[in-house]
Amino acid sequence: MKSLFSRLLLSASVIVFILILAVWQWFQFSQDFSRNQVQQSLHQELALHMAHINPLLSQGITSDAALKEAFHDFMLLGPSFEIYTLDTLGKVIAYDANQEKIKRPQISTQAIEAFIQGDELPIKGMDPRSLDSDKIFSAAHLQDASGKITGYLYVIIGGEDFDMWQSLVSEHQAPRILGGMLIGSSIFALLLFALLARYLTAPLSKLEQDLRLVETQKLADGLSLSHDYRGSIEIRQLSLHIKRLLNEISEQHKSINRQQQARHDFMLHLSHDLKTPLTSLQGYIDTWLLLPAHERSSDLIEVAANSGKYIQQLLSQMLELAALENGQITPDFKETKLSLLLGELKQYFTPRATSQNIQLDFEVDERLSIFTDPQLLMRVLSNLVDNAIRYTPSGGIISIKLITANINSEDHGIWLSVSDNGSGMHKHELQALQQMRNKPSFKHDDILPQLGVGLAIVRQLLGLLKCNIDIDSTPGEGSCFQIELQKI
Known part of the structure; x- marks a missing residue:
């Protein structure tokens, strides 16, 4: 009784049998009533x-x-x-x-x-x-x-004798009447079932045929049903659910393809980022080993060591990005003094900036408190300052300032500006990073391979902190990142 056919047959048979019994009872009652009325009237x-x-x-x-x-x-x-x-x-x-x-x-x-x-x-x-x-x-x-x-x-x-003879006659005729009722109801039920099955299952048959055609469709071109269905509301709802599921499958397939392509591009970009310091490390070490002992210079070892530190930093960033994508990092929002956070940031980057003759200009109101996760915000600013130092020439300036409005924002809140006068970003890089303004939360397939691991981490962290960002960058002139802060 699990098939639709058997259920329809059983339902039709039971319903018809109940209807016939009800009609029979009504007929008996009506017949008795009429007979009594006639006899009593006579x-x-x-x-x-x-x-x-x-x-x-x-x-x-x-x-x-x-x-x-x-x-x-x-x-x-x-x-x-x-x-x-x-x-x-x-x-x-x-x-x-x-x-x-x-x-x-x-x-x-x-x-x-x-x-x-x-x-x-x-x-x-x-x-x-x-x-x-x-x-x-x-x-x-x-x-x-x-x-x-x-x-x-x-x-x-x-009287009593009349009832006795009527009972005998009824007992004799009851099997015939009951048998006739069963045969008639069975035939009627089968005919009714055939009509109902033909009418009710026609949309299902059409839907089943269309689903067979779905098997021949290419997933890359999208999956869809070719007809609309006018059956019962259940059939229409079922077809709508199937269409929605097919559309979701198509979108997920496209998303998987985009994710695979993004990861492929990311790995190519990462390979390039790793290849440069590795080549430098290997080259300087080989050069140092080929030189005679009295001609070997510590400068070669120092450059190789810097390349090794950069590789270590890049690997740490990869682990951090993987943790962000897997949801292993959750923000802990609390009241934070922005001046203390920037003071720690400046102290950390001052030796490196000084060695490259780059000035750090961090200005912020010491009384200002914001509501954020200080560690995650510190990592965002660290990545931005690290990239700025890497691409800012000697004599450049990296500044962090507080502004009260943002010309590209509909809201006039507290914004933190991180700017430099380095090499800037190209148009395609800027367009990719601008997606952060339109996506407050990020999925695993939203990697930005052309921007490198550092800015990909920035993008993920800002999603966790629910911060908006605006970017303005011109190749050869520098970049300016403006991050919205939640004021206490």
């Missing part, structure tokens, strides 16, 4: 005529042994009639039956009075021979010579 004045015909009953006599003979004559009307005389309170006085058959010696006169008053038929009254059934009847008042009501003549229409 015999409505039966008791009245019987009371007038019989001389004893016409005198209002209700309890007399002579009534037995009159009852016997009346029974010639047929075994389906049972005749009783009642007193004014409904007590059974006389009857043509064995005493043990009388189960109700007292019956209610309310239905009898309603019948005599001419209420709408059919009206059922108590059956003296049964404790739990009511039957249609005919009734009339019995009056004495003075016109005083002495009781009732109560005639049951369809």
Whole structure:
């Protein structure tokens, strides 16, 4: 029962069978109601005529042994009639039956009075021979010579014998009726199922055919369904979900391709970054080894050592970038004195800047406090200053200043400017880095291979700190990075 076909068949069969049973019950009820109404209407004045015909009953006599003979004559009307005389309170006085058959010696006169008053038929009254059934009847008042009501003549229409024969006939015909109902309902259910299955499964068949066509589509060109579906709301929703999933698969495929291409370009760029210091390191060491012992200079070893430090720094940055991409670093926001952070930054880079004849100009209000992760912001500024020192010529200036507005921003907040007068960046590099302004959070495929590991780390860290950035750079004139800060 897991297939759609079997479920539809079972549902259609059960529904049709229940409907047929309900119709049958309604038909039986309607038939009984109509039969009772007709029979009671035909015999409505039966008791009245019987009371007038019989001389004893016409005198209002209700309890007399002579009534037995009159009852016997009346029974010639047929075994389906049972005749009783009642007193004014409904007590059974006389009857043509064995005493043990009388189960109700007292019956209610309310239905009898309603019948005599001419209420709408059919009206059922108590059956003296049964404790739990009511039957249609005919009734009339019995009056004495003075016109005083002495009781009732109560005639049951369809008595005990009639019920017995009707039960026998019903038991004989019940298997035929039930069998006919089952066969008819089965045939009707199959026909209904065939129509429903054809109508309901047509959109599913169409959807299944389109999904087969999806297998022939190229993932690089995108996956899609070729039709719209007008079936039930479930079919339409299913098709919409499938279209959405196919679109997501196509987008993820494109994203994976972009990520693979970005990583490929990143590895090429990284190989170039590693190749230069490695070649320098190997060259100076080989030169030092080839020279005679008395001609060897410590300058060669010092240059080789600097190349080794640069390789070490580059490898550390790669590990840091991997940690950022894997989500292993989470920010810890707190109140931070910006002047203390810049003072530590200047102290760290002063020896290196001095050796290259580069001036560091850090100016900030000592009272200003910001809300950030000081360690992550320190690493952002360290990478920017490190790149600035690397590309700024001798005699250049690297400055960090606080500005209160940014001309490219819709908000007028607190911005920190990091600028230099170095070599600057080319247009394609600037466009790649400008993506940070439009993407407050970064995914693994958002690597910027053309900018190097340092600026890729900057980009990831600013995403964690939820900081916006603007970049202005001109080749040969320098660069200016403006970072938005959250003021306390």
